[in-house]
Amino acid sequence: xxxxxxxxxxxxxxxxxxxxxxxxxxxxxxxxxxxxxxxxxxxxxxxxxxxxxxxxxxxxxxxxxxxxxxxxxxxxxxxxxxxxxxxxxxxxxxxxxxxxxxxxxxxxxxxxxxxxxxxxxxxxxxxxxxxxxxxxxxxxxxxxxxxxxxxxxxxxxxxxxxxxxxxxxxxxxxxxxxxxxxxxxxxxxxxxxxxxxxxxxxxxxxxxxxxxxxxxxxxxxxxxxxxxxxxxxxxxxxxxxxxxxxxxxxxxxxxxxxxxxxxxxxxxxxxxxxxxxxxxxxxxxxxxxxxxxxxxxxxxxxxxxxxxxxxxxxxxx
Amino acid sequence: xxxxxxxxxxxxxxxxxxxxxxxxxxxxxxxxxxxxxxxxxxxxxxxxxxxxxxxxxxxxxxxxxxxxxxxxxxxxxxxxxxxxxxxxxxxxxxxxxxxxxxxxxxxxxxxxxxxxxxxxxxxxxxxxxxxxxxxxxxxxxxxxxxxxxxxxxxxxxxxxxxxxxxxxxxxxxxxxxxxxxxxxxxxxxxxxxxxxxxxxxxxxxxxxxxxxxxxxxxxxxxxxxxxxxxxxxxxxxxxxxxxxxxxxxxxxxxxxxxxxxxxxxxxxxxxxxxxxxxxxxxxxxxxxxxxxxxxxxxxxxxxxxxxxxxxxxxxxxxxxxxxxxxxxxxxxxxxxxxxxxxxxxxxxxxxxxxxxxxxxxxxxxxxxx
Amino acid sequence: xxxxxxxxxxxxxxxxxxxxxxxxxxxxxxxxxxxxxxxxxxxxxxxxxxxxxxxxxxxxxxxxxxxxxxxxxxxxxxxxxxxxxxxxxxxxxxxxxxxxxxxxxxxxxxxxxxxxxxxxxxxxxxxxxxxxxxxxxxxxxxxxxxxxxxxxxxxxxxxxxxxxxxxxxxxxxxxxxxxxxxxxxxxxxxxxxxxxxxxxxxxxxxxxxxxxxxxxxxxxxxxxxxxxxxxxxxxxxxxxxxxxxxxxxxxxxxxxxxxxxxxxxxxxxxxxxxxxxxxxxxxxxxxxxxxxxxxxxxxx
Numbered sequence: 001x002x003x004x005x006x007x008x009x010x011x012x013x014x015x016x017x018x019x020x021x022x023x024x025x026x027x028x029x030x031x032x033x034x035x036x037x038x039x040x041x042x043x044x045x046x047x048x049x050x051x052x053x054x055x056x057x058x059x060x061x062x063x064x065x066x067x068x069x070x071x072x073x074x075x076x077x078x079x080x081x082x083x084x085x086x087x088x089x090x091x092x093x094x095x096x097x098x099x100x101x102x103x104x105x106x107x108x109x110x111x112x113x114x115x116x117x118x119x120x121x122x123x124x125x126x127x128x129x130x131x132x133x134x135x136x137x138x139x140x141x142x143x144x145x146x147x148x149x150x151x152x153x154x155x156x157x158x159x160x161x162x163x164x165x166x167x168x169x170x171x172x173x174x175x176x177x178x179x180x181x182x183x184x185x186x187x188x189x190x191x192x193x194x195x196x197x198x199x200x201x202x203x204x205x206x207x208x209x210x211x212x213x214x215x216x217x218x219x220x221x222x223x224x225x226x227x228x229x230x231x232x233x234x235x236x237x238x239x240x241x242x243x244x245x246x247x248x249x250x251x252x253x254x255x256x257x258x259x260x261x262x263x264x265x266x267x268x269x270x271x272x273x274x275x276x277x278x279x280x281x282x283x284x285x286x287x288x289x290x291x292x293x294x295x296x297x298x299x300x301x302x303x304x305x306x307x308x309x310x311x312x313x314x315x316x317x
Numbered sequence: 318x319x320x321x322x323x324x325x326x327x328x329x330x331x332x333x334x335x336x337x338x339x340x341x342x343x344x345x346x347x348x349x350x351x352x353x354x355x356x357x358x359x360x361x362x363x364x365x366x367x368x369x370x371x372x373x374x375x376x377x378x379x380x381x382x383x384x385x386x387x388x389x390x391x392x393x394x395x396x397x398x399x400x401x402x403x404x405x406x407x408x409x410x411x412x413x414x415x416x417x418x419x420x421x422x423x424x425x426x427x428x429x430x431x432x433x434x435x436x437x438x439x440x441x442x443x444x445x446x447x448x449x450x451x452x453x454x455x456x457x458x459x460x461x462x463x464x465x466x467x468x469x470x471x472x473x474x475x476x477x478x479x480x481x482x483x484x485x486x487x488x489x490x491x492x493x494x495x496x497x498x499x500x501x502x503x504x505x506x507x508x509x510x511x512x513x514x515x516x517x518x519x520x521x522x523x524x525x526x527x528x529x530x531x532x533x534x535x536x537x538x539x540x541x542x543x544x545x546x547x548x549x550x551x552x553x554x555x556x557x558x559x560x561x562x563x564x565x566x567x568x569x570x571x572x573x574x575x576x577x578x579x580x581x582x583x584x585x586x587x588x589x590x591x592x593x594x595x596x597x598x599x600x601x602x603x604x605x606x607x608x609x610x611x612x613x614x615x616x617x618x619x620x621x622x623x624x625x626x627x628x629x630x631x632x633x634x635x636x637x638x639x640x641x642x643x644x645x646x647x648x649x650x651x652x653x654x655x656x657x658x659x660x661x662x663x664x665x666x667x668x669x670x671x672x673x674x675x676x677x678x679x680x681x682x683x684x685x686x
Numbered sequence: 687x688x689x690x691x692x693x694x695x696x697x698x699x700x701x702x703x704x705x706x707x708x709x710x711x712x713x714x715x716x717x718x719x720x721x722x723x724x725x726x727x728x729x730x731x732x733x734x735x736x737x738x739x740x741x742x743x744x745x746x747x748x749x750x751x752x753x754x755x756x757x758x759x760x761x762x763x764x765x766x767x768x769x770x771x772x773x774x775x776x777x778x779x780x781x782x783x784x785x786x787x788x789x790x791x792x793x794x795x796x797x798x799x800x801x802x803x804x805x806x807x808x809x810x811x812x813x814x815x816x817x818x819x820x821x822x823x824x825x826x827x828x829x830x831x832x833x834x835x836x837x838x839x840x841x842x843x844x845x846x847x848x849x850x851x852x853x854x855x856x857x858x859x860x861x862x863x864x865x866x867x868x869x870x871x872x873x874x875x876x877x878x879x880x881x882x883x884x885x886x887x888x889x890x891x892x893x894x895x896x897x898x899x900x901x902x903x904x905x906x907x908x909x910x911x912x913x914x915x916x917x918x919x920x921x922x923x924x925x926x927x928x929x930x931x932x933x934x935x936x937x938x939x940x941x942x943x944x945x946x947x948x949x950x951x952x953x954x955x956x957x958x959x960x961x962x963x964x965x966x967x968x969x970x971x972x973x974x975x976x977x978x979x980x981x982x983x984x985x986x
Binding site: 342396399401424425428429432433435436438440441442443445446451452455459490505507508645 | 717878879880882883884885886887888889893897899901903
């Protein structure tokens with residue numbers, strides 16, 4: 001088993017390297033002189049010159065990449081143009097804000113999708129089943145940023161129950177257990193939760209009905225097991241892949257939260273991305289993307305390893 | 318069907334290059350090992366010795382049956398002969414010309430002489446093509462015009478017993494197993510080959526259908542002057558159709574000889590056990606113990622010495638240490654009966670081996686080439 | 687008959703004439719689709735949306751870019767503004783119609799390009815296997831390390847906005863999943879006997895790919911691509927929402943959603959309209975691709 005884990009870990013390294021190559025290339029992609037993308041608009045020619053030397057911009061691309069990689073591994077992600085703060089600190093702070101709501105969203109989505117999936121799978125073809133399928137289709141077709149706007153319209157503008165945007169007192173003092181703070185997080189969580197909910201409901205429903213149609217379930221029924229126990233059996237059967245899906249969706253949420261966070265001005269990594277785009281702040285953009293992509297890869301790795309632990313069918317040579 | 322087939326209808330001079338005495342195909346020292354990769358860096362840790370140094374020849378106009386159980390390497394052998402898999406070692410000689418070497422038959426020429434009929438499975442015919450097109454594909458690839466290829470295909474369908482008008486445009490899923498096999502045969506014949514390799518060609522068919530297809534094969538062989546290599550695990554069928562039989566075990570030839578001699582007097586313990594596994598229809602002849610115990614050992618780590626020694630009732634020390642030789646399969650007469658067993662070769666060290674002075678098996682009987 | 691002896695003739699009589707008309711693969715697909723009312727109505731809906739978009743220049747009642755400060759944010763049904771006006775006084779209905787052209791373009795064109803490019807890579811990787819496969823698929827794996835939204839934002843964010851960049855971004859984002867599907871399908875087909883039979887007849891690789899492999903790989907790949915259309919539309923709208931799409935004042939559903947955000951306190955319904963358009967289009971494409979998948983999945 002450890003061989004598998006080690007092997008998987010080692011295979012991840014080239015992928016991470018590839019990720020860094022892409023992130024590095026992003027800055028090169030930007031139109032114009034790379035230096036212009038990396039400095040403030042009001043920089044003096046001397047500052048530009050020293051930055052050019054610092055980044056090694058007059059050296060071949062490979063050397064630049066290696067220099068950049070070396071700095072990144074040391075934790076130096078450069079300086080944000082717009083705020084003049086180290087990118088690393090900003091991203092770290094934002095990351096905490098994103099990961100909390102992403103986690104809450106995914107867990108809620110998981111629980112609800114399990115319930116809906118079980119109901120739909122045990123009553124195939126019924127109205128409930130169709131309703132659940134409709135919800136699922138809706139969930140994957142809806143643009144989340146629009147849903148976010150609709151939520152704001154409904155709960156903030158029309159009903160006035162929840163605040164439209166922001167994080168209340170600020171992320172440093174934010175207490176999730178305090179309603180006054182938490183109410184800012186509710187709508188972002190709902191908006192984030194819907195697509196994973198839809199996907200997981202669909203998957204749960206189809207895997208459950210597949211299992212329930214198998215012969216060994218008939219055997220269990222013949223043995224006199226109650227329907228409830230049979231459902232429990234079936235659910236236990238699909239747990240490994242369901243949990244894997246949970247992990248994957250968490251990864252997607254962390255990486256893809258930019259739109260929802262923009263609507264709610266929730267100061268997470270997504271919002272940071274948006275800010276970076278608006279202000280053409282390439283170091284910030286690059287740093288944020290690097291962190292998010294790395295997080296995604298690592299989450300995938302954890303999910304894979306956890307699955308291999310739990311699912312006996314996965315080969316662990 | 319026991320003796321060597323004398324010359325049948327001579328093929329046109331342009332195709333028959335070597336004359337009647339020249340074997341259609343000579344297979345020399347063919348080897349194919351598949352690497353197994355494992356570990357951190359996917360290094361090769363072991364090899365599956367799928368085909369391990371096999372040599373034999375096939376005479377013009379005869380049917381050579383190849384029998385063996387699953388995993389003995391017969392399908393790999395078939396694909397090696399067809400050049401669908403790359404061999405590690407060995408050569409082929411087609412009608413006197415070496416294949417693939419500089420002054421020999423190019424791969425293209427091999428294709429025109431040697432074709433294969435696959436086992437009827439869902440994957441032997443392209444599910445998205447009407448069978449006419451599947452058959453016409455070969456001629457088209459070799460340069461025929463679309464029209465003439467289609468005509469050829471339709472003619473071949475008639476030849477295998479399927480009305481071209483009724484079946485030509487059908488799709489494989491609309492045919493029965495026997496019909497699909499006929500199409501497979503027609504497809505193999507489309508390139509006008511001289512030698513057909515039939516890899517488990519009737520194994521998936523019901524018995525009655527199997528009989529019809531076997532009859533068809535026999536008729537075609539006569540009409541078109543074909544040579545067959547018939548691979549199967551079904552001993553009855555092999556006995557019915559073959560002139561000579563080759564028995565394979567774990568990638569090696571363990572016995573070869575005329576069909577009657579093999580079936581009436583099997584020399585290798587494996588062949589004996591295989592034949593004993595055929596159940597009799599007579600209820601008085603019941604079998605209590607299975608003649609062949611256990612599963613075939615792993616081709617990755619074959620037993621030392623004689624590969625069969627772990628299941629052989631006559632195994633002795635020499636069997637564990639020394640690999641028995643088959644004999645010179647390439648230079649022996651087709652009527653000879655060779656077996657790779659220490660009990661058969663004089664002076665091998667086995668207690669049951671014949672005395673060196675009293676040899677019943679003539680080992681050398683003139684040149685074949 | 688030819689000189690086949692009586693034993694074989696026996697079967698010929700037993701072979702029944704085909705009970706129904708010989709039908710090809712597409713025929714049986716259509717046969718299944720015929721009764722799938724949901725899919726059929728969604729296909730009709732898509733046709734309507736496409737027609738509306740194509741003929742927008744003629745159908746739209748007003749000039750979508752004509753702003754009027756006096757008529758800002760008028761409600762639905764106000765005078766001749768059937769769906770009200772936006773924050774710059776432009777007619778919503780016209781803008782929605784024109785915006786549809788952009789969105790549909792962004793949904794379909796990148797998918798077509800990505801299918802061609804990704805499909806080609808996938809087929810090559812699946813057919814040749816070995817090192818070729820490794821190089822191609824490992825490169826795709828690196829792209830898979832990014833969630834689609836992130837990758838789209840990353841590329842578009844660096845390249846800058848504009849229609850061309852947006853299309854390029856979406857194409858790049860969609861290539862890896864299509865490549866993966868194509869590779870899986872191709873390597874499955876590759877191992878089937880009829881491919882070996884084709885090789886045994888001496889055909890060149892190109893001939894085998896086109897005559898035997900592609901027709902079997904095409905349907906799973908196309909079905910998968912059709913599911914990507916709605917994703918592409920939503921991604922494009924998302925990019926426009928962030929300002930990475932077309933430049934204002936061009937009508938674009940995602941961009942409209944963004945600019946109307948400040949107006950949600952005044953005219954919430956109007957602010958939500960562009961999203962409704964996206965939702966309807968997306969649902970229609972999703973249901974159609976679902977229906978197609980079901981119709982094409984079963985072996986005829």
